[in-house]
Amino acid sequence: MAVAAARLVLGLALALAAHVVGSWLVPELPRFLDLFLVVAVLNALGGSSASGLLGGAAAGLIHDALSGRLYGLHGFADTIVGYAVARAAQRLDLGGPGAVLVAVALATLLEESILVLLALLFTAPEPPDPVWVVVEALANGAVGALLYLAGSRFGMLRERARRRRLTKIRL
Amino acid sequence: MKESHAVWLLALVLVAQLLLLAVQVRGEGGKNLLERGMLRVVAPMPRLVSWFSGSVEELGEGFRSRDQLELESRTLRGRLEELELELFRLRNVEEERDRLAAALDYTPQVPGRLRPVEVIYLDHSSWLRTLILHLGEQPARVDQPVVTPEGLVGRVVEVSGPYAKVQLLTDRAAAASAVIARTRRQALVRGGSDLLELDFVPLQASVLPGDRVLTAGTDGIYPRGILIGTVVEVGDSGELFREVAVAPAVDFAFLDRVYLLERGRIPDGLIEGDGRGGR
Numbered sequence: 001m002a003v004a005a006a007r008l009v010l011g012l013a014l015a016l017a018a019h020v021v022g023s024w025l026v027p028e029l030p031r032f033l034d035l036f037l038v039v040a041v042l043n044a045l046g047g048s049s050a051s052g053l054l055g056g057a058a059a060g061l062i063h064d065a066l067s068g069r070l071y072g073l074h075g076f077a078d079t080i081v082g083y084a085v086a087r088a089a090q091r092l093d094l095g096g097p098g099a100v101l102v103a104v105a106l107a108t109l110l111e112e113s114i115l116v117l118l119a120l121l122f123t124a125p126e127p128p129d130p131v132w133v134v135v136e137a138l139a140n141g142a143v144g145a146l147l148y149l150a151g152s153r154f155g156m157l158r159e160r161a162r163r164r165r166l167t168k169i170r171l
Numbered sequence: 172m173k174e175s176h177a178v179w180l181l182a183l184v185l186v187a188q189l190l191l192l193a194v195q196v197r198g199e200g201g202k203n204l205l206e207r208g209m210l211r212v213v214a215p216m217p218r219l220v221s222w223f224s225g226s227v228e229e230l231g232e233g234f235r236s237r238d239q240l241e242l243e244s245r246t247l248r249g250r251l252e253e254l255e256l257e258l259f260r261l262r263n264v265e266e267e268r269d270r271l272a273a274a275l276d277y278t279p280q281v282p283g284r285l286r287p288v289e290v291i292y293l294d295h296s297s298w299l300r301t302l303i304l305h306l307g308e309q310p311a312r313v314d315q316p317v318v319t320p321e322g323l324v325g326r327v328v329e330v331s332g333p334y335a336k337v338q339l340l341t342d343r344a345a346a347a348s349a350v351i352a353r354t355r356r357q358a359l360v361r362g363g364s365d366l367l368e369l370d371f372v373p374l375q376a377s378v379l380p381g382d383r384v385l386t387a388g389t390d391g392i393y394p395r396g397i398l399i400g401t402v403v404e405v406g407d408s409g410e411l412f413r414e415v416a417v418a419p420a421v422d423f424a425f426l427d428r429v430y431l432l433e434r435g436r437i438p439d440g441l442i443e444g445d446g447r448g449g450r
Contacts, residue, residue, distance in 0.1 A: 016213060020220045020292060027424055030294060049177035057184050065209040066217075067294050068301030068328070068342055070195050072205075076188040083181050122196050 004046060008055050011039040012062060019066070032136045034108065036063040038144045040078050041107045042151075044085035045094055052089075056082020070122055077114035081107045097145040104144030108137040207331035210303070214334040217292035218305050283394065283434030285318070290426050291334075300339040300362070301328075302426060311335045314392050316432040322398035322420030323347070323386060324429050339423055340367065340399070348390040349399055351376075352383040360384065360399055360417060367400055369415035376413065378405050384417050394434060 015035040022029040040059035044052030060078030064071050085107055088094065094103050112133050195203060235243075272278065288311075292303040302325075304311075310330065317324040317337050325345060329336040338345050345362040349369065354377050359370045372378055382402040388395025398420045406414035 016216050017220075020217045023292070023294070024220055024224060027293065049174060050180055053177070053181050053184060057188070061205070061209055062213055065206065065213040066292060066301075066303070068336070068338055070192050071203055071209075072188045072191040072195075076185060076192065079181070079184050079188065083177070118192070122192055 004043075004048070004051055008039070008043050008051070008058070011043065012036065012059055015039045015059070016062060030067075031132055033139045033143065034063070034111070034136065035143070036060065036074070037078060037081065037108060037111055038104055038140050038147065040082050041085050041104045041144060042100070042147060044082045045089045045100065045103065045148075047086060047089045049083055049086045049090075052086025053079050053083040056080070070118075073115060073118050073122075074111075076118060077111045080114055081111050084110060097149050100148040101141040101145040103141075105137040105141035108140045109133065112136070203329070206329055210329060210331040210334055210336060214291065214303055214305075214331070217303055218334075221289065221291040221305070283432045285430040286433055287428055288335075288431055290429055293423070293426055300342045300423070302337045302339065302429075304335045304337060304429065304431075306330075306333050306335055306431075308333075311431055316393050316397070316434075317429050318397055318432055319421050319426065319429050321422070322400065323393065324421055324423070324426065326392055327431070337429075340419060340421075341365075341423055346390075347393050347399065348387040349384050350387040350395075351378060351402070352385050354378075354382075357387050357389070358384075358415075363416070366403065367417040367419055369402070369417050370412065372413045372415050373411065374407055374409070374413055378402055378413060378415055380405060394432065 015038070019030070019035050022033070022035075036059040040052075040056040043055035043059075046052070056078035057075050059082075060075035061072065063074040063078070067074070085103060088103070092099075094100060112128060116128065191203070191205065286309065288304045288306055290302050291305045294301045304317075304327075311327050313327055313330060315327040317326060323340055325337050325339040325342070327335045328338045340347065340360070340362055342362045347360050349358050349360040350356065351358065351369075351372075356372065356376050356378070358372045361368045361370055369378075369384060380402050384399045384402060386393040386395060386397040386399060400417040400419040402415055403418045404414075404416035406416075408414060
């Protein structure tokens, strides 16, 4: 539990750093890449509903701190997304990069739909451009799959190193 | 945690966030402790990146030839002379204005002091437009106008320690009372996707592409006479009012330094028909 929480905090800190650096290099980046959502979804894929929804809330509220208008729009949307992905991960096998790509892309579409509903409820609605939403879903999915692959590779290397250490101790 | 507990937790978190949103919609957004706390936690990262990018630029500027420096120095000396002449002319205009004002027993609007502040983050995504400032030692206040030499940028909507969040004029929820410089026709400028909208301009009013739009100074936030933008499109398809599009004077994609306008705040009780728009 503590390890998962520490991993989430580290993931969000790295997402924040990448988001800020990315926005500095490419000002339009936040339009087609939501790294906070990617981290929230990867965290939720662990399968714990509580961790999924709390991770989603944290990711969304950090995103809200960097954007204007009502504080909590992303927080609300990402909470639902985190919970939904965690529940899906409990029922489906979302273990491969392809599945992660689809999960993150669908999560992006769900988040955008919730944001539009919230905008209709609370503020003057300005529906997002559907083309940009599709681009964002694909970009988020691709980045999510890459991060998943990198995480799996890192886990494999760590496991191999651990086994090597154990072998040395036996000798 | 059991699944039934997770459902209750979900409901609790969602209700809390809905309440947070509802409180802001009611117009109490400036008192959002959670947003202030999060801004304080998150803002050091953009500040770090801004400092790093500034250092890289300074490093690049350090490697310049003597010829380049001499050329730059000559250019700057020329510019300084031009600005000194302009200052001389403006001082004369100011003196004349004061003389005329005294003769007419009229109190002219005193322009506020400008304080330069650093932009550390600019969010220019599709429908949430904001920037984060690093204020340094001196604090800012909510609703303080933010300008550049080109024109109006927006207003401060949240302050947390040395950081402030600014609502850009291009935000859909932003609004300012405006006046068309050529005809002195008053109107209301609202944020739009790329261009600003000039509302409440009657069909019989004269508006032409190229007309300059300034702040009217009647909304209790922005002082009179700051350039907002230029009229680029005039439509007359409305029943009572024209549809007027205004190109903002400021290029919001390239903001690295802005100015906070320091001036006394008008007491809330004196502002009738608050035209500042929601958050």
